[in-house]
Amino acid sequence: MACGLRNGPVLSEETTTPELTTDEVRHIAALTRLGLSDDEVEMMRGQLSSILRVFESLQQVDTEGVEPTGHTTEVRTVLRDDAPRESLGRDGILKNAPDSEAGYVRVRPILG
C-alpha cells in the first residue's frame, strides 16, 4: 500500500514552543504538591519541553465552533434510590491510614 504522504505524528524539527524555564517547572510542581530535587527539576525541564513540542501540530487543526468532548459515551445524571444500604466498614478504611486516632484520620498540623 504505497502512498506519498508522510504518516505518523507530526514532530517538527523547528519549534515555536519555547523551552520551559526552571521557575516554571518549580511552579507547576508546587501546584501539584510534588517535591522535586534540583536534578529532577532540570531533567523534567528538558523532557517536558520536548513533550510540549509534540502538541504543536494541533494548532494546524481548524476547531472553530467545534464542541469539546469530555466523554465518549452519552453522559447523563445517574440517580440511585434514596434507600439505606450497607457501606464500607470504618475499620477497614482506617486500617489503611498512615495515622489515626479514635475513629479519625490524624494528620500533621495544617496551620503553623
Add this chain to the structure above:
Amino acid sequence: MVSNGSELIGLTAHEGQDLLSSGDVSSVELTEAILARVDEVEPRLNSYITVTRELALSAARDADAARAAGEAGGPLSGVPVMVKDNMSTQGVPTTAGSRILLGYTPPYDAHVVEQLRSGGAVIIGKGNLDEFAMGSSTEHSAFDATRNPWDTDRVPGGSSGGPAAGVAASECFISLGSDTGGSIRQPAALCGIVGMKPTYGLVSRYGLIAFGSSLDQIGPFTRDVRDAADALSVISGHDRRDSTSIDMPGQDFPSALSGDISGMRLGVPREYLVDGMEVGVKAAFEKSLETLEGLGATLEEVSLPLTNQALAVYYIIAPSEASANLARYDGFKYGNAVNDVPTAWDVMNQTREQGFGPEVKRRILIGAYTLSAGYYDAYYKKAQQVRTLIIREFAETFEKFDALVTPTSPTVAFKSGEKMDDPVAMYLSDVCTIPVNIAGLPAISVPGGMSEDLPVGLQFIGPQMGDGTVLRVAHAYEQATEWHKFKPAL
C-alpha cells in the same frame, strides 16, 4: 486422560473447561500445575507482583465442590486467572505498581473481581504493570520490570506487561488488563497473544485505580479469541457504581464467532502504516490482508488524516486526567506516607516526591501545565475539540466499513532500557492503539505473524458497541492462521 502438568498449562481456558466438565481434571490440579509453572519461570519473568497461593487453592477447592454439587459454572469456573495490580482485591494488597501504595489493602473488590469470583474463577495473583498504568514497557514498575517470555532481554510491552507475559508463559490461562492508550493491545502484540479493549463503558471501572477516567477500560488477555469472548461475557454488563457504565442487557459474545466474514467490508487506514514501522511488521501485515481477502472480506484503503493528531490529543488529555486523579495520594488516607515532618503540606510534598516514579511525575506535571491558567485553551480545550473531530472521522468511516484492520504496534518487542531515557520515543510505541481510546471504540489484537523470531500483532477496530464484530473478524482470521499456536520456548 490428561495428567501431565506441562500439557495442562498450555491449554486454552475453554479446553481446560472441557477437561473440568468431563471430570478428567480438577481445578485443584489445574491450579497446582499453574503454581508450579509460576515457581519455575517467575525468577526470569517477574509477571506477578503478588501470588496468592493459599487463596487460589482455596478457590479451586470451592470450584471443585460446586461442580461436584452439580452447580452450573460459567466458562471461567475453576480456571486460574491473573488480575492486573491496579484492580482492587479485598484483603489482598493492591499497589498499582507504585511505592506510594505500599501497605495498602483494599477493603472492597473491583466490579470485575467480583464477577470473576462469582463466576468461580481462581485468582492466582496480581500482575505487574508500569506505575499507575503509565508506560509501554512495564519498566516503570516500582517492583522491577517484567521481561518478555520470547526473549528475556526484551520488554513485554506495557502497561499490562505482567498480565500479557503471564498468559504467554502459561502462568495463568487468562488475565485482565486495563487499556488507556494501548495498554492491553500493545503488550498482547509483543507477547504473541490475544488482547481486547472493549467499547468504553462496556466493563465497569468500579475498583479500577483511575489513570485517565475518560479513556480507561478493562479487558482480557487470552490465548485465543474464543477465550476472549468468554471472558468478556463474564466481566461486562451494567454496574450502577460506575456512572459511565452502559445500561443495556448482557451480550452473548461467543455467539458472534460465526467463522464467516465473507462480504465483510474492512478498511485499511493508511495513516497507521507509520514512518519507522519495521519492515518485518509491515510484511506480516500485508500477508494478513491477503488472508482476510482469501476469507471473502472486501478490503479497501481508507484515509483518516486526524490519526496523525491522536498522539498529541492523548498526551494532553490522559495526563490532565491523571494529574487530577492522582491528587488523592496525599499521604493522609492510605499508603506509604512520609509523616515525620512538621506540617501537612510537607507530608504531601515529600510523600509524593518519594512515592512516585519519574514517569508518573512527568505526567502529573504535563497534565497540571496543560490545565493551568493561560494554557487551558491552547492545550486542554484544543485537545478536547480535536477529540470531537477524531470521533466524527471514525463515525464517518464506519458508515462505509464494518471494521478497520491495522498493525497493533510499529515494532516487535524492543530491548529493555532502549527507550527509558526518551519519553517521546516510548510514547510513539502506542501510535497505532491510541486513536481507539480517544473515540471509545472496541479493538482487539491477535497474533498476526512473526518477525525476527518475535510475535507481530494484528489489530481490528470496530464502531462503538461493535465488540461482537471485532471478535467475529478476529476469530475468522485466527482460525485461518497458525500464529496463535506459536509459543515462546522459555
